[in-house]
Amino acid sequence: MLASLDLVHMLTYAAALLFTGALGGFVAGLLGVGGGIVIVPVLFHIFTLLDIDDDVKMHLAVGTSLSTIILTSAMSVRAHWRRGAVDVDMLKRWGIGIFLGVVAGTLLATHVKGPVLMGVFGVVALIVSFHMAFSKPSWRLADKLPGGIAEQAMATGIGGVSAMMGIGGGTLSVPTLSLFGYPIHKAVGTAAAIGFIIGVPGTIGFVLSGLGDSELPPFSFGYVSLLGLALITPTSILMAPVGAWAAHALPVRGLKLAFAAFLFVTALRMLWSVLDFLT
Template sequence: MITSLTLFGLCAVLGSAVGFLAGLLGIGGGLIIVPVLTSLLLWLKVVPDTSVMLVAIATSLASILFTSTSSALAHHKNNNIPWHIAPWVMGGVALGALLSSFFAALLPEDYVRFIFGISVLLIAYRMLYSKEKAEESVTLPKGPLLSSITALMGALSAMIGIGGGALIVPLLSHFSIDMKKAIGCASACGIVIALFGSVGYITSGWHVFELSAGFIGFIYLPALFGVVSTSWFMAPIGAKATHHLPVKVIKRVFAGLLVIIAIKMLMS
């Protein structure tokens, strides 16, 4: 009981930071939740070392279900979700996330850690060196092809425990979708990735951990409730802070932090 309460409190602090950064920089919380929660679970010895990464990823995805819903509702009210393409994008990421979450549970811990570390390095690189303007307009693929492309992004997102915005927004921007519309579509996709990814992690981990120990599959409830209890409220504060803080500087610092996290994860 004491361990669960300690983890809940620490995850509430983590949720505050994640929610604020999500609102300030428009990034998903999984990039921070997964490595920090992995360290907390190892420190408190809540789960075996061989399952700690999967528990962190599954719990991260479950928390993103709440934050993405809040974000998507706001974007929908502002007419920032392009519903003429959103179903194709959401269908693709749903299938990818569901299949990936089952597959990740079969991989050795070191493989999952390696995939997460490399993915974070690439995302950090894009944050540091992304161009402000698109070079050329590119025609958006037709529905089925678009779904096939986004299925790969949904699969990677679910495997590393992120909402997918870091992958989907640049993709849609590349195909000449307005940035606000791209972010709105990504927020809606975050719900689908988190939902279907969580279902996969719950199903594949159902016989690994017991509900009486605080688990639903690979999702650890005390950590989930801790993160959600604060991240939901801090995201709007972070969004308002964009008008007062040097976001570009903070984004570069954050990207540098991601590089350190990724290298540490790869060397562990």
């Protein structure tokens, strides 16, 4: 537990959090996905090494990840807004659905056991890894979004699952929008704004539900690690532009496959942890 760590281990822990933010920011800038898809599993394994209680470590990983999304998505929205890549009309249509989904997902996430969240993360991450590895730009479900109740259900589902996984808007909304013929640059820019809508109520929910939990480590505010928030956010913001530069300078297909492999292994390890818990 953090309170019993010596200086060397505390510095190692701090370095691990800084690296987590850097990796999450780089991947977000490179592939247009939210950094949470990296931050949550890395935090989960860090908390496991620190022997944080099984009942709270996944909740702490998810809540901390959501808290980092608030500032990073706000910075990203600002950059995309300047380039005219944020679809305000779509945000007006999706905003309420995303918000309601986040509220429902957060309420559910904070009232279930950690293995349930691990299972949700593992299954969705597995699907995302396959999509990242094998999808083609030409793949389409339709030439435009369905509109009406179907579109609202889509937005609510993205908000709910994202809140339970601790991820922002990009991981689920960018591939979803692309499958409906949405321009990729606007999908990424609009997803950044969706991340902010997810991050704020999701963080508030995880903070409130975790207050008073005796199993939480020091420097926690509800299910948010303040150390994690303080160290992950700056490096994530610094590395996101580097990832965006790499997207234009490096062979992204190879990097995409490498990240898909990383995500595949991460998802399997998460699901294995669930099986281990059940047995």
